[in-house]
Amino acid sequence: MSNPFSDFFNSIFAPKATSVLGIDIGPSSVKVVQLKKQGGKAILETYGELSLGPYAGTDIGRSTVLPVEKIAEAVKDLLKESNTTTIDCGMSISIGSSFVAFMRMPLSEEKNFKEMVPIEARKYIPVPISEVSMDWIQIPKDEQTLSEFQNGQKVEEDNMADILLVVINNDALEKNKRIQSILGLQVAFSEVEIFSCIRAAVDAGIAPQVIMDLGADSTKVFIVEKGILKASHVINRGSQDITLSISKSASILFEDAEKLKIKDGILGTDKNNTSEISSITVDYILSETGRFILNYQRKSNKKVSKVILTGGGALLKGLKEKAQNSFETTVEVADPFSKVAYPAFLDDVLKEAGPEFAVAIGLAIRRLQEI
Ligand SMILES: Nc1ncnc2c1ncn2[C@@H]1O[C@H](COP(=O)(O)OP(=O)(O)OP(=O)(O)O)[C@@H](O)[C@H]1O
Numbered sequence: 263m264s265n266p267f268s269d270f271f272n273s274i275f276a277p278k279a280t281s282v283l284g285i286d287i288g289p290s291s292v293k294v295v296q297l298k299k300q301g302g303k304a305i306l307e308t309y310g311e312l313s314l315g316p317y318a319g320t321d322i323g324r325s326t327v328l329p330v331e332k333i334a335e336a337v338k339d340l341l342k343e344s345n346t347t348t349i350d351c352g353m354s355i356s357i358g359s360s361f362v363a364f365m366r367m368p369l370s371e372e373k374n375f376k377e378m379v380p381i382e383a384r385k386y387i388p389v390p391i392s393e394v395s396m397d398w399i400q401i402p403k404d405e406q407t408l409s410e411f412q413n414g415q416k417v418e419e420d421n422m423a424d425i426l427l428v429v430i431n432n433d434a435l436e437k438n439k440r441i442q443s444i445l446g447l448q449v450a451f452s453e454v455e456i457f458s459c460i461r462a463a464v465d466a467g468i469a470p471q472v473i474m475d476l477g478a479d480s481t482k483v484f485i486v487e488k489g490i491l492k493a494s495h496v497i498n499r500g501s502q503d504i505t506l507s508i509s510k511s512a513s514i515l516f517e518d519a520e521k522l523k524i525k526d527g528i529l530g531t532d533k534n535n536t537s538e539i540s541s542i543t544v545d546y547i548l549s550e551t552g553r554f555i556l557n558y559q560r561k562s563n564k565k566v567s568k569v570i571l572t573g574g575g576a577l578l579k580g581l582k583e584k585a586q587n588s589f590e591t592t593v594e595v596a597d598p599f600s601k602v603a604y605p606a607f608l609d610d611v612l613k614e615a616g617p618e619f620a621v622a623i624g625l626a627i628r629r630l631q632e633i
């Protein structure tokens with residue numbers, strides 16, 4: 263029997279949908295994701311990306327350095343094109359405008375960390391303290407590590423606390439605030455892109471996982487254990503370098519080289535050997551990453567369980583297989599949209615688009631968790 267009051271009660275007691283945005287401003291493009299919380303779930307409402315090249319009078323896919331007004335203009339266009347409907351958002355801070363460090367402090371001083379950590383942190387910060395803002399967390403002790411035998415020797419239970427220090431350049435925070443005020447956005451937080459990416463791309467496993475974020479002009483590599491950042495490394499080579507090398511070696515325009523890169527990746531067989539040219543940059547990035555991983559494994563005496571590829575450059579055809587051979591471990595392409603609900607017919611499109619949107623999704627998920 264239908265209940266005449268059901269609609270009435272549903273409309274009163276139905277959980278209110280609340281929408282939020284994640285806005286990721288990279289050097290080559292801006293990305294946005296809008297999520298809403300409904301019935302305890304994160305639901306994808308809309309998403310979009312806009313290349314910044316044209317705003318700098320240059321090609322799509324190129325890395326740019328733009329004045330804040332131009333970036334705001336691009337974000338405005340993107341929000342309009344993507345039909346976003348909320349102003350509540352989290353924004354990214356690029357790794358280049360930030361700095362993470364791992365500090366050790368005596369556990370006996372734990373109750374004084376609030377005062378002591380910021381003072382001790384100054385030793386790690388290479389710029390005047392007035393130019394940065396900092397935050398830190400105490401990393402929970404890993405019982406396993408403490409009781410483990412490392413290199414045949416029992417690890418001494420040390421009485422030091424591990425602290426993760428995150429430092430952001432004030433200019434970058436100011437830039438986000440300017441964009442907020444120009445566009446009338448409500449920015450709840452600015453977050454260093456590494457942490458957004460971890461939230462969106464890492465799964466719940468406890469063994470160390472490596473994330474490679476292949477951006478336009480750099481590749482960021484970080485190692486995460488139990489959801490916590492353990493080490494990070496930036497390689498000053500990215501997917502744009504592949505395009506530049508194709509353009510140079512085949513004497514073609516950047517925009518044509520970009521198309522060729524996307525079409526063939528490192529699997530092409532054309533007469534200009536573009537795939538071989540692309541492989542030079544890829545090999546460099548993989549060998550630098552491999553070295554970083556080996557170093558971490560040696561120091562921690564743990565083996566990484568897998569490598570997750572993210573960022574637009576992760577889509578390069580043949581990269582996953584090549585990385586798999588190079589690292590001799592499982593390599594996956596990130597699927598960050600799998601963390602949210604969306605209509606089934608979008609499955610293929612979102613699997614393909616996912617790596618580029620990892621940071622924007624991670625930002626939106628955090629904002630959703632806060633409200
Ligand atoms: N299908 C594809 N195949 C290969 N490369 C691709 C593909 N799609 C995008 N890219 C490349 O990905 C790069 C952009 O990646 P992404 O959007 O993650 O960078 P970004 O966020 O602007 O930069 P960064 O992460 O360095 O701050 C560009 O160099 C672009 O050519």
Ligand SMILES: [Mg+2]
Nearest residue numbers: 288477573621
């Ligand atoms: Mg990026």
